[in-house]
Amino acid sequence: MRNLALCTALVALTACPAEDPGTTDSPTTAPTTDQTTTDTTDGTDGTDTTATTDVPTGTTDTPTGTTDEPTGTTDPGTTTEGACIDIPGIDESGCEPLATDYQPRENNSADDEWPACVSDTGPYTLVDSPPSTIARIVAYENIADLLWRKADPTADDFTAARNEYVLPEGLESRLVRREDLHYPAIPEDEWDPQVDADKQCTVEALAAKYPERCVGPSGMKPLVDEAFAAGQAGEGDPNIHAARIHGGLLWFLYLSVYKEANTCATVAPKDCDSAWAYYTGGEAIDAPIGMGAEVNTLSANAHERIHDGILATRCWRDIAQDMGNYPLLEELPADQQDLFEQGWEQLDQGLHRGYAVIVRDHMQQYIDAACSSAETNVLWAFLQVAGPVLDREAEERDAAAAADLTGLWSAESPAAEDVAKGIAALDAIFPCP
Amino acid sequence: MPSQTGPKGPVPEGPSAPTAAPTAAPTKLTKEATEQARTVGRTTVRDTRAQATHDTRAASVVTRRDLEERLPRSAPDALRFEPGVYVQQTAHGQGSPFVRGLTGQQTVMMFDGIRLNNSTFRYGPNQYFFTIDSRTLQKLEVLRGASSTRYGSDAMGGALLATPIDPSLELGGPRGWYGHSKAMMRTGTADGEIGGRAQLDVGYKGKVGLFGGVGYRDVGLLRAGGKLLSPSTGQPVKSPLFAADGVTQRGTGFREFTADARLVYQVNDKHRLTLGYYDYRQFDAPRTDRCPPVTAPQSECLTYDEQFRTLVYGAYDVHDGPAAAESVRWTVSYQHQHERRRFDRGPDSTYRIIGRDEVYTIGTGLNIGTKKFRLARGVDFQVNYGLDAYFDTLRSHAWNTFLDVGITTPTTSQYASGSRYLTSGVWTEARLGLFDRVELRAGGRGSLVVAQAPGNLDAMVGRRPIDQVWGGGVGGGGIAVRLVDGLRWITNLDQGFRAPNLDDLTSRQATGAGQQYENPNLRPERALSLETGFRIERPRIELQLFAFQSWIDRLITRVRFDRDQCPPEDVVCGAAVYNVTLANIVGTSHIRGVDGAVRLFLPKGFGMRATAAYTWGDGPNPVTGLDPVRVPLSRIPPLNGTVEINWRHRLGFFASSALRWARPQTRLTETDKNDQRIPQGGTPGFAVLDLRAGYRLQPHALVVLVLENVTNAAYRYHGSSINGPGRGANVLIEVGF
Structure with missing residues (x-):
């Protein structure tokens, strides 16, 4: 993960090596290909760059974290005009689950490492009302x-x-x-x-x-x-x-x-039910409301992976029961505690990515708005709240890239190029759900 | 009025005790007026034995003297030593007596014959009996068991009958005027209470009398003996929240102002007019279990900013009337109940939720008694009959105030504003006496109850309009047989009923068991109460012991309901962690038990009184088809009782010790288990010892000291939010002229 993050954080659109699943607690990404480099003329304060940012454009068949071509320049001190940069869409086609992940959508979990449980065959099953x-x-x-x-x-x-x-x-x-x-x-x-x-x-x-x-x-x-x-x-x-x-x-x-x-x-x-409802609003996976809807609009894959994570914890809860009673984690043997951690971590990874794509979308909107000289301050207001939420996890995964993001969020009105770099950093740090 | 103290020595108790002659009483007064003249307006109240109004029922009386010597904190608190009564407290400024396992809207409260229950009395414990100022009371009577024939709707568990102090109606001095004043000051260490009352009793020639007073008290945070431990976890119970000292309970304390005036015009020996005004105003009384709730920020609090009740009434009494109406009492009353609730998070709160409800009740009651007809030698017959009607109109409002911007907006109110409610009935009760040995009683009531509430079909509110009429009849009867002198066997079979009120039908509110939603489809619940037992009234002993069983059909109780039953867009309903509604339980619920009291009149001025009560309740599982088929009823009190040992001296000294005890209550229903007031696994048992001493210098002074909870036990009455007071002293000083 760290290698990938570093690579993309520099917006060097060269092929990055795939992560070794064994070195990360997140799902793997497929090797990135067909990426071009970006001229990172400025990478410091994110606001005063005057150089063209050579971000790639147009490619949608590569993992996220890259932009394809330079699309414009940014005037010093302005963020609302003259910065037209094409940002590629979200592409997680190269992302693959970890072998330890719960995968109910793949042959009803028959091929993963998880024991059979209530979540295997379909929609979320409530623990309580x-x-x-x-x-x-x-x-x-x-x-x-x-x-x-x-x-x-x-x-x-x-x-x-x-x-x-x-x-x-x-x-x-x-x-x-x-x-x-x-x-x-x-x-x-x-x-x-x-x-x-x-x-x-x-x-x-x-x-x-x-x-x-x-x-x-x-x-x-x-x-x-x-x-x-x-x-x-x-x-x-x-x-x-x-x-x-x-x-x-x-x-x-x-x-x-x-x-x-x-x-x-x-x-x-019954808090399993709350986790599910906080994400989906209590609706089916294909018609969520709330945060689930926002993620689903941007990345169906991330949405489904989050849902898989929720089902994983529900699955664990089903497995870790005793004739209808649900002992608490501390009362369970180590292997069941480990299984919970595995499912919970799977959910966490999905959530990071799901949340990141929402942030990313707003960053992209910011760039688009800047390009058309529209107001960017509203989008930036959102980002200044939502963006730093990821700092802690970003810092854990890639301190350098995280520092760039942290610097970006603290800017008053960053240049589109800096935001584009932020997108790249975000994609690099949180590439897959 | 001269002192009633006699020769030096202990005061013998009981009927053998010399009954002091009302030496200064006017000769032409009625018997009741004479009694009042003897006892009121001074610091001296010297009862011999208190007789319950309902002599052939399971009943007991708290006298003025009991009130003065026990120093209860409130009218509900005054009932703690009565058999079959168990007083729950959700807050320090609240108390709800359970009578044979039922409380609140399933019992009826009367004040001088005026019905206090109104249509907003909610299910379960409520605060309204607390709004009777115990300092204005001459006596409190508890009638146990169903009694709807006489008292109408709600009288399923029993009736709480409060009788206020009357003016003394003395002949007065040379010009016919008299006046007595009294000042009393009371303080307590467990809750920092300090307060007092100024009282005046004036009159003219025994014809006109005015008795009134004003009172105030400021009650602080209540210290307990410590934290309670859950019987199942062994961990401290999390409600209420304690301060850092581990004994001071957050969410307690209140302020209180009372005022009363009672004007009596004794027209002649037969006719009397009474005008009464009783005002109770309580301020800043937090609901302890929500101040804060166990899961909320510690600054969060639901506070009853204002809990007011104003009662104004007129009464016309006739004695020695014609045979068909030898005694008549007709009352016309107006009562206003005002409640203002505030939810916020202390001084830093950014918003505040306010609710305000007003209930205006006009009522009338007519109670007529015939003379005792002698049908044959040794056979006499007497009938009481009457009618009553009470009509409520309700105004209810709620709003949010955003304190940081000073904006206020209306929100959904607790009740449907504009609702109306009538409860009424005609009744009769006859008594047949046979050879001074057997007394038969039989009676019935026809009732009419009307509930109307406007609907609000806004999807966010989804309140259906209510237009319900319930009519019906109840009856009851009993037999009392004098087996030997002083020993009677008594058996009663009485019906009780309760028509759903506006709270059941329209209210939405946060309760201890969860967010409660209305059920407009409720039907009246009905009780049939059988009791049998003995009463002994001998010179040295008084005893009453009753076994009882109540069969309650269509019992209204709280049940859980799923969120998919919420109004479609009502997110308050949907957001509640636990939704409940009231429902008629299909089938018959049972409450059975034994209660009784014994009082011994011992030599040398000693006396002893003990009470005990055991109640057991169960009913069909509210969820049909779910095991177990029958479940415990909610908040049934555990086995409990009291023991008092007292001593009195003719010089006016007195002392007593009192023990209150209760066994643990672990039989819980599902809603009990979700109630933060009830520890996990149930409420532990307790034994609490009080010591009392005092001196009464008639008629000028009374000093009483009560050392309560001398062992500093941590205890709680089942279902309460607060632990009982820890070790402390309560002091009352009265000075009269």
Whole structure:
């Protein structure tokens, strides 16, 4: 993975060696071919480049992470005009699952390493009754209709959307306690003994002390609140506020799928259903709403791989049961614990890529907007929220490329070329679901 | 009024105790007025034995003296020593008495004959009996078992009958006027309570009397003996949230203001007019299990900003009337119940959800008693009959306020605003006495209940309009046989019913068991209550012991319902972690048990009283076809009881010790298991010891000290959000003139 990332981060469109599956915890990519190089004249601050960016164009039959040809230049200090760069579409045709992945779409999982389970033959099977999460995703859709799926939402739209957001037991109620399980857990000796293990971020002092882990209260909540308030007050550009809310809520959904898949094993089996519903909105794989719909529109493969990951955790939950009872992870033998980690990791990889393609799409829109001298600030507002979410994982996979991305997100109004480089870096770091 | 203290020495209890003569009482007063004159307006209340109004039923009475010496925190708290009563608390500023396993809307609350239940009384425990100021009460009576013949809808588990203090109606001084004032101050260490009441009792020539007062108290966070441990996990129970000291319970405390005035005009020996005004205003009372909920940020809180009840009524009483109406009591009342709830996350909250409900009730009740007709030698017959009607109109609003931008928008209200509800009936009850040995009782009621609520067919709301009428009849009867002097065998068979109210039919609210949705298709539930037992009333002992069984058809209880039953676009319904609705359970549910009390009147001023109650309830599984076929009923109290040992001296000193105990309750229904108020595995048992002492200098002073929970036990009444108070002292000081 690291080799591939480095290669593409430099936007050197040469053939990159395929990853050795044995060296990564993500699915493999097929060898890249037919790529041309890009002249990386500038790669520093991402805004003041004046040189032509020789990114390739037009190829769609190669793995993502590359652009094919230079399409224009960027004036110093501007990002909204004169930067027409063709960005190739997403292509994951070369991506292949790991041998350890759960693959229900391939011969009903008969050929993979996973034992037979309830997920093998088809749609997601609920552990319990339909989860309350579904209503939160419906609320997300309602908010989307009010704010970012329409132009210039009014202050009343923001108020209506915020009413959806703060509904009892709704999005806000979960967002304010959301943990990012990618970060180290709060040390147990600091836990509030009156609070459940998975709700420690409801303790204000802990949320303040561990802001990365307690990203809901420390990061998402202020961001979303401020954007709603600004929109309601009619301050500034409403589309920017809407974009920031979109970014914040998408971030929440992305982390929630991952979190619920974990607590399905460690806290409550029905959380598997929540993981599924946070992603699909409780709908079938071919007609998801919420984050699932956004991923599916951009990459059906990534969408299906995420769904495979969700089915993997559900499959594990089915396997790790005892006559209808679901023992928690810590009570299970090591091999079953390992199997859970395997499925959960599969889901994580899918989610990274799925989330990345949404970010990537907005980056591409940014470049297109810049090309046509359209407004880019709304897209950038989204990206400044949604983009840094991937920094931690990017840093783990490829520190250099991650640094480029981090630098990009901190820019005020980057040049299209820099964004294009960002796309390349993103594709390199997160090439496959 | 002269003091009633007698010669030095212990006060003998019971009927052998000398009954102090009302030396200053007017000679032409009625018996009741004379009694009032003897007892009210001073710090002295010297009951001998309290008689329940319903002498041939399972009933018990809390007297004014009990209230003064036990120092309960509230009217519900005053019932903790009554057999068959178990007081649950969802919040410190709330209390809901369970009577034979039922509470809230399945019991009826009456104040001076006025029905307090209205159409928004919700399923399960509620806070409304707390809105009776115990400092205004002369007595509290608990009638156990179904009693809808007399008290109408809701009286399935029993009736709670509060009787206020009347003006004393003395002859007065040389010019005919009299006046007594009283100031009382009370404080407690467990919750930092400090408060008081100023009271006035004035009158003129025994004809006109005014009794009234104003009270205030500020109650802080409640300290418990410690955290409760779950019987199944051994881990501390997570609700309520404790402060860092491990004993102070977050989400407790409140403020309270009360005012009352009672004007009595004794027209003559036969006729009396009464005007009553009782105002209760409670502020800032958090609902403990939601302040915060166990899964929410710790600043989150649902607070009852305002819980008000205003009752104004007039009563016309006749005594010694014509044979067909020897006694008459007619009341006309107006009651306004106001509730304002606030949900937010403390000072940093960016939004606030407010709900406000107003219930306006006008009512009337007529209770007539014939004279006791002598049908034959040793055979007498007497009939009571009457009617009652109470009509509610409801206003309900809810809104969100976004505090960071100062924008407020309406949201779906808890009830369908504009709803109306009538509960009414005519009733009669006859008594036949046979040879001073047997008393037969039989009666019936015809009821009419009307519920109307506007619908809101907006897909987001999806409330169906309600236009329901229920009519029907209930009956009951009993027999009391005097086996020997002072020993009676009593058996009663009474029906109870409860018509669905507006809360059942239209409300949407967060409950302890989950987000509750209305069920417009509910039908009345009906109970048949059989009790049999003995009452002993002897000079040295009083005893009542009853076994009972209630068969409840179409019991209304909470059941889980799937989200696909939610209104299509109602994301609140869909978002709830656990949705419940009320449903009539097909089949018959049972509540059975034994309850009783014994009181001993011992020499040297000593006395002892003990109570015990065991209740067992089960009903059909709400989910048809699911095992087990029958399941426990929700929140049935465990085996519980009390023991009090007291001593009194003629000089006015008194002391007592009191033990309250309960066995664990581990029989839980599905909704109980999802209720954060109930520890995993059930509620542990407890034993709590209180010590009391005091001095009464008649009529000028009363000082009472109660050391509660002297062992500092961590305990909780089953179904409560809060643990009981930890070790602490409560002090009452009264000064009267």
